Amino acid sequence: MAEVEFDRGWSDRGRRIGNRLVKTGYRAKALHPERVPVTGPVIIVSNHTGFLDGPVVFCLAPRTVHFLVKKSYFKSVWGKVLTGVGQIPIEQRTGDREALAAAKSLLAQGYAVGIFPEGTRGSGTVETAHQGAAWLALQTGAQIIPTATLGTRGTGSGRESWPKPGARLRVVFGEAFALPDYTGVPGRQKLALATEEIRERLARQVSAAVVETGLVLPSDAPPPPSN
Numbered sequence: 001m002a003e004v005e006f007d008r009g010w011s012d013r014g015r016r017i018g019n020r021l022v023k024t025g026y027r028a029k030a031l032h033p034e035r036v037p038v039t040g041p042v043i044i045v046s047n048h049t050g051f052l053d054g055p056v057v058f059c060l061a062p063r064t065v066h067f068l069v070k071k072s073y074f075k076s077v078w079g080k081v082l083t084g085v086g087q088i089p090i091e092q093r094t095g096d097r098e099a100l101a102a103a104k105s106l107l108a109q110g111y112a113v114g115i116f117p118e119g120t121r122g123s124g125t126v127e128t129a130h131q132g133a134a135w136l137a138l139q140t141g142a143q144i145i146p147t148a149t150l151g152t153r154g155t156g157s158g159r160e161s162w163p164k165p166g167a168r169l170r171v172v173f174g175e176a177f178a179l180p181d182y183t184g185v186p187g188r189q190k191l192a193l194a195t196e197e198i199r200e201r202l203a204r205q206v207s208a209a210v211v212e213t214g215l216v217l218p219s220d221a222p223p224p225p226s227n
Helices: 008-025 053-060 071-075 079-084 097-108 132-140 187-213
Strands: 027-031 042-046 065-070 088-090 112-115 143-150 168-173
Touching (some): 008 027, 008 053, 042 132, 053 065, 065 071, 065 097, 071 079, 088 097, 132 187, 168 187
Parallel strands (some): 027 168
Antiparallel strands (some): 143 168
8 A cells, every 4th residue: 555755743833834824825714623523534525726725725724634636746846845744646637546545544544635526626616526535435434524615716817826915715614424334335336426425515515615704616707807
């Protein structure tokens, strides 16, 4: 089984430092962090609209989260930071069994893993979901936390855009849940049912968070021209 090499102390310190930085640059806040179990294997699933989604959830979560992060980012100037805080490189186009094995190993050790089931940045409404989070949950029995990340991309802004300094960012954690046993259900059907269960729960959490915070999801359409 693949292993993720990281220094637990540096990983935790990195989260605390990041928490201060993100709150300096933005009006950033986590809502309902008490819903995240402080111990044991946890999978945090979040919607995905902007570049800052992963860093913001990592910095505001009440415990260190090891996200599955696009492999190309590890070749950028942020590569050493991502490695140091224990993030997991994943080749999205191939499914990357090695990355999933690494995430499974971390969950088996009682850590928290973060995944964006949508797979790529979009409107954040979670209309589709990939199977990685469901596979990990079925393999490990980890609890799942549906999490809405809001404010990381402005309405009408491009997918590569960052929110303006001082913008209001919210990470809204939902209630933890475990997947059903699916006793007697064949493997592929079980995975499909688990994936849809996670997708539906996450979509509901995003909708509830929009109502709770007053923040809206971005549109992929460009903003209307000014008069």
